[in-house]
Amino acid sequence: MGTLVGLAATGVIGLFVIPPDATQGKVQRLMVVHVPVFASIIQAAVVSLAGSALGIVAVLGLVSLLWVGFAQMGMDLSGSIPMDVAMVITSLVIGTVVSIAAAVLPARHAA
Secondary structure, eight states: OHHHHHHHHHHHIIIIISOOGGGOOHHHHHHHHHHHHHHHHHHHHHHHHHHHHHHHHHHHHHHHHHHHHHHHTTOOOOSOOOOOHHHHHHHHHHHHHHHHHHHHHHHHHHO
């Protein structure tokens, strides 16, 4: 939780506290290069969390539709969908980490 607070504080400082380019010296200009990278990574994290959550919901819907379809054809499936908290958290973490990793190189290149 402390890391997220630190990242958020860094983003706020980078986006709202640093003065415009025209008034900055050379040392401060180096800091501005990292703000687009930070913004891209935060955007990737938010989008990937939303995408991972939608993916989990979509898979549950697809499995439910297949279950109903098989039941209508006379093939009743026993058991339940193996869904627990650990699986949901693991899916969200893997989706977020992969998306952030995929966003870092283009963000660094663009900065």
